[in-house]
Amino acid sequence: MKAVRIHEFGGLEVLNWEDxxxxxxxxxxxxxxxxxxGVNYADLMRRGGNYPGPDLPASLGLEAAGTVVEVGAEVSGVSVGQRVMAMGPGGQAELVAVNGNFVFPYPETVDPVQAGGMPIVFLTAYHLLKTRGQLEPGHTVLVQAGASGVGTVAIQFAKAWGARVIATASTEEKLALCRSLGADATINYTEQDFEEAVNQQTGGAGVELILECVGGPVLEKSLRCVASYGRMITYGNASGTPASLPAGDIFAANRTVIGFSIGRSPQGRLDHQAAMSEIFPLLADGKARLVVDQVLPMSEVSSAHQHLAGRGTRGKVILTP
Ligand SMILES: NC(=O)c1ccc[n+]([C@@H]2O[C@H](COP(=O)([O-])OP(=O)(O)OC[C@H]3O[C@@H](n4cnc5c(N)ncnc54)[C@H](OP(=O)(O)O)[C@@H]3O)[C@@H](O)[C@H]2O)c1
Structure with missing residues (x-):
C-alpha cells in the first residue's frame, strides 16, 4: 500500500507519500x-515530534473512513464490506488497522469523503461540551478559534443542545462562518479585547463554559471570562505559546480549569460509541454538518500541513488516497 509516512521528526520535508x-x-x-x-492540528505536532504515536517510520493521521476488508476475531458489531469511520493512528494511507472500539459504522446519508474528517472533531466537540463541560441548556459557551475543525463542530453542537454561543476567530471571513453555524456573537480576538467584549455580552457575569485551544495570552485572558462556578477546558495550544494561570483568578472566583485530550484518555474512559449514537441523529436532522475547507490527494499532504500552520483553514482539510 501507499501511506503518508515520516522517518524522522521535522518540517514539511519529512512528509512522504510512499510505499x-x-x-x-x-x-x-x-x-x-x-x-x-482527515487532517488535524495534532498531525503537525506529531510531525514535529510533539505528539505520541507508534515508533518511526510511521504513517500519519488520526482518523479515516472507508470499507471494512477484515474483522479481527475479538471484534463484534462490524462486518466486511461495511462503510465505517474510525479513529486511530495511521489513517492517511490506503489501508489502516484500527482498534474495533474506535470503529463506527455510519449512516448511508453521510458522504464517504466527508466521513474521513468526522471522528476526531465530532468526538472531541462532544466530550468537551458534554462529558467534561457538563453543558446545560441556557448556558453561554465561549468557543475560542471557532472556525477551527473542532470549533466549527462545537458551535453547532452547543446550539443544538440549547446553549448561547460566543465564538472568536482571527478574520472577518472566519467570524462570518461561525455566525452561519449558529454563533450568537463573534469577536475578532486579534483586533478586539475579547475579555472586554465577553464582559459586555454577559453583563459582567462571564460565561459558564469556555473551550480553549489557542494557549498563551488567549488562555490567560479566557480564565478571567469564566463565570463564578463556571468551567474552562484547556484542550490545545495552537499558538505554541506558554501561559501562566494565577491561582487567585481560579479560587477567588470559584472557577474550575479542566484539561482534555482525546488521544491521551485512558482506554475505556470515554464512551465514543454512545457519543456517536447521539451525534449521527444531529447530522440526519440537519443540526450539524462537517465544514470542509479542502479535499486534497494524500500526495499533497505538505500543502495541507502548510495551510493549517498558516491559520488558513476554515473547518477541515481531508485527504484522499
Ligand atoms: N485535546 C484534544 O483532544 C484535541 C482534539 C482535537 C484538537 N485539539 C486541539 O484543538 C485545536 C484545534 O484543532 P483543529 O485540528 O481543529 O485545528 P485547526 O482547524 O488547524 O485550528 C487551529 C486554530 O487555532 C487558531 N490559532 C491561533 N494561533 C495559531 C497559530 N499560531 N497557528 C495555527 N493556528 C492558530 C486558528 O484560528 P484563528 O486563525 O481564528 O485564530 C486555527 O484555526 C488545536 O490546538 C488542537 O491541538 C485537541
Whole structure:
C-alpha cells in the first residue's frame, strides 16, 4: 500500500507519500480500505515530534473512513464490506488497522469523503461540551478559534443542545462562518479585547463554559471570562505559546480549569460509541454538518500541513488516497 509516512521528526520535508508494508490487523482490530482521512492540528505536532504515536517510520493521521476488508476475531458489531469511520493512528494511507472500539459504522446519508474528517472533531466537540463541560441548556459557551475543525463542530453542537454561543476567530471571513453555524456573537480576538467584549455580552457575569485551544495570552485572558462556578477546558495550544494561570483568578472566583485530550484518555474512559449514537441523529436532522475547507490527494499532504500552520483553514482539510 501507499501511506503518508515520516522517518524522522521535522518540517514539511519529512512528509512522504510512499510505499509501506500493508498493516496486519491484530485480533482486536479492523482492517479498513481508506476512502478519505482527515487532517488535524495534532498531525503537525506529531510531525514535529510533539505528539505520541507508534515508533518511526510511521504513517500519519488520526482518523479515516472507508470499507471494512477484515474483522479481527475479538471484534463484534462490524462486518466486511461495511462503510465505517474510525479513529486511530495511521489513517492517511490506503489501508489502516484500527482498534474495533474506535470503529463506527455510519449512516448511508453521510458522504464517504466527508466521513474521513468526522471522528476526531465530532468526538472531541462532544466530550468537551458534554462529558467534561457538563453543558446545560441556557448556558453561554465561549468557543475560542471557532472556525477551527473542532470549533466549527462545537458551535453547532452547543446550539443544538440549547446553549448561547460566543465564538472568536482571527478574520472577518472566519467570524462570518461561525455566525452561519449558529454563533450568537463573534469577536475578532486579534483586533478586539475579547475579555472586554465577553464582559459586555454577559453583563459582567462571564460565561459558564469556555473551550480553549489557542494557549498563551488567549488562555490567560479566557480564565478571567469564566463565570463564578463556571468551567474552562484547556484542550490545545495552537499558538505554541506558554501561559501562566494565577491561582487567585481560579479560587477567588470559584472557577474550575479542566484539561482534555482525546488521544491521551485512558482506554475505556470515554464512551465514543454512545457519543456517536447521539451525534449521527444531529447530522440526519440537519443540526450539524462537517465544514470542509479542502479535499486534497494524500500526495499533497505538505500543502495541507502548510495551510493549517498558516491559520488558513476554515473547518477541515481531508485527504484522499
Ligand atoms: N485535546 C484534544 O483532544 C484535541 C482534539 C482535537 C484538537 N485539539 C486541539 O484543538 C485545536 C484545534 O484543532 P483543529 O485540528 O481543529 O485545528 P485547526 O482547524 O488547524 O485550528 C487551529 C486554530 O487555532 C487558531 N490559532 C491561533 N494561533 C495559531 C497559530 N499560531 N497557528 C495555527 N493556528 C492558530 C486558528 O484560528 P484563528 O486563525 O481564528 O485564530 C486555527 O484555526 C488545536 O490546538 C488542537 O491541538 C485537541
Amino acid at each position: 509501506a508494508p500493508d498493516p496486519e490487523p491484530r485480533p482486536h482490530q479492523v482492517l479498513i480500505k481508506v476512502d478519505a482521512a
